[in-house]
Amino acid sequence: MSTQEVSVPAVPPASGAWRAGDSRGGRxxxxxxxxxxxxxxxxxxxxxxxxxxxxxxxxxxxxxxxxxxxxxxxxxxxxxxxxxxxxxxxxxxxxxxxxxxxxxxxxxxxxxxxxxxxxxxxxxxxxxxxxxxxxxxxxxxxxxxxxxxxxxxxxxxxxxxxxxxxxxxxxxxxxxxxxxxxxxxxxxxxxxxxxxxxxTGDQIAWCSAQMMAIRCDANFHGGDYYGAGPGEGPHNGLGVARRIAHTTYRSEAEINLRFGRLPQPGENPLGGDGRFAVESYLDHHADKLTHRFDANSYLVLTQTMNSHxxxxxxxxxxxxxxxxxxxxxxxxxxxxxxxxxxxxxxxxxxxxxxxxxxxxxxxxxxxxxxxxxxxxxxxxxxxxxxxxxxxxxxx
The missing domain is CATH 3.40.50.1820 (Alpha/Beta hydrolase fold, catalytic domain)
Structure with a gap:
């Protein structure tokens, strides 16, 4: 059977992901x-x-x-x-x-x-x-x-x-x-x-913490945040979820060898708002995800993995x-x-x-x-x- 293809311009939802129907990029x-x-x-x-x-x-x-x-x-x-x-x-x-x-x-x-x-x-x-x-x-x-x-x-x-x-x-x-x-x-x-x-129980536990981070964001609104203004979705919660997940994606040995207790250049983590280098690394990955992914999809897919x-x-x-x-x-x-x-x-x-x-x-x-x-x-x-x-x- 042939496919039914559509070409509908996308409107980015509040969390920065693309809606179904976006025809760009060879899709x-x-x-x-x-x-x-x-x-x-x-x-x-x-x-x-x-x-x-x-x-x-x-x-x-x-x-x-x-x-x-x-x-x-x-x-x-x-x-x-x-x-x-x-x-x-x-x-x-x-x-x-x-x-x-x-x-x-x-x-x-x-x-x-x-x-x-x-x-x-x-x-x-x-x-x-x-x-x-x-x-x-x-x-x-x-x-x-x-x-x-x-x-x-x-x-x-x-x-x-x-x-x-x-x-x-x-x-x-x-x-x-x-x-x-x-x-x-x-x-x-x-x-x-x-x-x-x-x-496994361990994997479900890590996923549970990530989902709770999103649901506890004041801008989550029970999952109905798409009518919010640009940039007003549950970005903070999604960012925390990504920080948790990304820590499990890399090995303890690599994180310790790569970052250890090094401070982020130009910042002092001992007081104030300075960060350790590993904190900056996690911030970077959180920021990247919140600009391209929908928090509700993150929840749905995380629950899906738990079902496996x-x-x-x-x-x-x-x-x-x-x-x-x-x-x-x-x-x-x-x-x-x-x-x-x-x-x-x-x-x-x-x-x-x-x-x-x-x-x-x-x-x-x-x-x-x-x-x-x-x-x-x-x-x-x-x-x-x-x-x-x-x-x-x-x-």
């Missing part, structure tokens, strides 16, 4: 219809934003699905520019002659359901509202499985019956894994990086992983304290056709899956270089 859009939700209810008239590179083969056997993490989007590769406030998050991996060679592969990267970079999310117009106002607090609770359901519908619109590879890291890894569990006959190869088979459990309703994690028929590679980051090598080892051990766990030695903690592009590329080439196999029967 395409597809209306996928209604999405029935795991928890009950549905989202009507859902729109998915995505980007593509390369050309789909006549048989459709060269499609690769790339899934982004929490604050990523469809812009996997390319420069910053209109519609894309930051450069591609995996720059260097996609293109002619690169690891995801677009002379061979057709690469698709959707913006996740619930996001704020083109796909239906809390800042999108609510089709059930009389005045077309954004969902805000009315946006429903969604799970990783709901997000994959939307991506399956997008795949159908694109005419892709089976993916040669589904790949993702962190939250993207959760969706990649769910793809292989929910739709095993549609995933030939699977590559999951720095993720987990089910959100491939074993729910399937007889447990081991039974869930046992449904995967894809030829699989799992990679962990040696210094990751958020999604630990042990959690990734559990995924590798539970999937029938999985190579031994690959541990990427990196000092950068969880962010290593974004930083260590060369090592990620090596594993990609190894997985994609193997001859294609016929689809296996589902469990």
């Amino acid at each position: 395409k859009f597809s209306r996928i219809g209604n999405v029935t939700l795991e928890r009950g209810g549905r989202l009507d008239d859902v729109e998915m934003a995505y980007e593509t590179w390369g050309t789909l083969s006549p048989t459709g056997d060269n499609a690769v699905l790339v899934l982004h993490a929490l604050t990523g989007d469809s812009h996997v590769t390319g420069d910053a520019g209109p519609g894309h406030p930051t450069p591609g998050w995996w720059n260097g991996l996609i293109g002619p002659g690169r690891e995801l060679d677009t002379d061979r592969w057709f690469v698709v990267a959707p913006n996740v359901l619930g996001g704020c970079q083109g796909s239906t999310g809390p800042s999108s117009p609510d089709p059930g509202s009389a005045d077309g106002s954004p969902y805000g607090s009315r946006f429903p609770y969604i799970t990783v499985r709901d997000q994959v359901t939307a991506e399956v519908a997008l795949s159908d619109r694109l005419g892709i019956d089976r993916w040669a590879l589904v790949v993702g890291g962190s939250m993207g890894g959760m969706r990649a894994l769910e793809w292989a569990v929910m739709e095993p006959e549609r995933v030939e190869r699977l590559f999951v990086l720095a993720s987990t088979a089910a959100a 459990d491939v074993g729910r309703g399937r007889g447990g994690v081991a039974a869930g992983l046992g449904r995967v028929t894809a030829r699989t590679a799992i990679a962990a980051i040696s210094s990751d304290r958020l999604y630990t090598p042990g959690q990734n080892a559990e995924i590798a051990a539970g999937i029938p056709d999985c190579a031994p766990l690959r541990v990427i030695d990196s000092p950068y903690g969880h962010d290593g899956f974004l930083v260590e592009v060369e090592r990620v590329g090596e594993i990609l080439v190894e997985l994609l270089g193997e001859p294609a196999q016929p689809a296996l029967a589902t469990h």
Whole structure:
């Protein structure tokens, strides 16, 4: 089926993210219809934003699905520019002659359901509202499985019956894994990086603090802040959430080695409003996020990560992983304290056709899956270089 593309100029919501419908930066859009939700209810008239590179083969056997993490989007590769406030998050991996060679592969990267970079999310117009106002607090609770359901519908619109590879890291890894569990006959190869088979109590705890920071912002207004004036959204709460999260994304050793107790140049942290260098670093990352991301989407997607459990309703994690028929590679980051090598080892051990766990030695903690592009590329080439196999029967 062909996609229905739209070209509607975007209006930035109060928190600085782009509304669904923004046609800039090479995005395409597809209306996928209604999405029935795991928890009950549905989202009507859902729109998915995505980007593509390369050309789909006549048989459709060269499609690769790339899934982004929490604050990523469809812009996997390319420069910053209109519609894309930051450069591609995996720059260097996609293109002619690169690891995801677009002379061979057709690469698709959707913006996740619930996001704020083109796909239906809390800042999108609510089709059930009389005045077309954004969902805000009315946006429903969604799970990783709901997000994959939307991506399956997008795949159908694109005419892709089976993916040669589904790949993702962190939250993207959760969706990649769910793809292989929910739709095993549609995933030939699977590559999951720095993720987990089910959100742990520790991960949920870190997420809880981040969500509370946003909800306690005086400008949050229960999630209905889009009518506020420019710059009046819950930026402070979102910034605190980002500071908490970013601390878990890097390793203790790197933070201590890089910053230690150094003061920020020109400031005295011993009294007054002076900062340590690490505080300035966290301020910088908080400021960057609040200028490009919607606080409600941050809440929705964080809750979604907490919902992740491939074993729910399937007889447990081991039974869930046992449904995967894809030829699989799992990679962990040696210094990751958020999604630990042990959690990734559990995924590798539970999937029938999985190579031994690959541990990427990196000092950068969880962010290593974004930083260590060369090592990620090596594993990609190894997985994609193997001859294609016929689809296996589902469990």
